[in-house]
Amino acid sequence: MTFAKGPSTNSGPLRGLHTVGWSRRLDCRGDTGEVPRLLRTLWMPETDDLCPRALPELAERLVPWNGVQATFCMRAATPAAVPFLVRLAQDRRTRGRDAGMDLLLRIADAVDEGPRGTCFGEWPGRWFDASAKALATTAVTTWIAALDEDREWNRRRDVLRLLATINRSSDDSLSGLLWAWTQDSGDAQLLSERLICLAYATADPSGEGSSPEAWAVLLKKWLTEPGPPSAAQTADATHTALRHLPGWIDADTVHVLAELVNPVLALRW
Structure with a gap:
């Protein structure tokens, strides 16, 4: 599947994306470099059909569900992606805003309740812990401000659930x-x-x-x-x-x- 590279990441919710060092951060398919490409697609895709196609691939790369073992997995790319997903979901200009929120909730639920499973033979506990920390330290006050401004129920419910789950997952x-x-x-x-x-x-x-x-x-x-x-x-x-x-x-x-x-x-x- 081929996705557009998307706009510049020098500003907006993806600022700093190029400085992360993605080449050293494997995702749950064993690749590097694909996660930032997909994040750009959520921010401002060149065609309307790219966001729905990017979301399931991001989910499989960041927090896949192993149906055989009934477990969630994570790798190094997951906590690195969380701050960008947060800002994407908070920015009203994001074309894939709801998709980003859905993925954040999936990550938060996995961190909160698991269960966790090995990924490429490696126990992912440190990546779950790092993802919980990233959720708890990235623009939390902006979530609260959004709740004060947004009257759309489904979005409000998702933010309430996310805040509650973040607290449960981060002591x-x-x-x-x-x-x-x-x-x-x-x-x-x-x-x-x-x-x-x-x-x-x-x-x-x-x-x-x-x-x-x-x-x-x-x-x-x-x-x-x-x-x-x-x-x-x-x-x-x-x-x-x-x-x-x-x-x-x-x-x-x-x-x-x-x-x-x-x-x-x-x-x-």
Whole structure:
């Protein structure tokens, strides 16, 4: 499959792409140099059909699913690509913006829950860890700003899910930021969304071979199902989130949050 080289990467979300040293970073097909070419295709393809064709190839090169072993794999190209995927997904000019977000969520889910499998006989733990770090340190505040501006539900849901998963995968590195952001909610709907995000973000990740707790599954379902949730679904998820906020938030504060979201929830408390 042949893809166009795309525009210059001296500016925009792909700035610095040429400085990474891709020739030393193998992808999960054993190649070098193909990942930056495909990233350029997401940024500004020369024809409309290139983005849909580039996404599955990028997925196979960065975070393939081995159906036989039921595992995800990664190699050195994956964490190197994460910062560029983040900026591509955040930039409204990106032609393959949604495709970039889909791939980021795939990487985040793989880091969060796995399971992990060997890639070319090599255990990929360090690449999973490096990808988690890249997700947690690349333009996180821009995600939060985007949520304050974007009213399109599917994109908002994806960003909420990504922020929650990043925190779960990187030792609660975003907990303080997510809590400050939750307290800064401008209305009851935004507060509900952020409470659900915070509760899922601070839920203990399930270990290899173990199942997550039922309440965490409910919150993840709210964060992953397509289409706007119903008012009843949001109320149930918010009530669940209020009961499973991190322990460093005191009970009085939780009760105030319940009242701010919905006085009915506070009465159920």
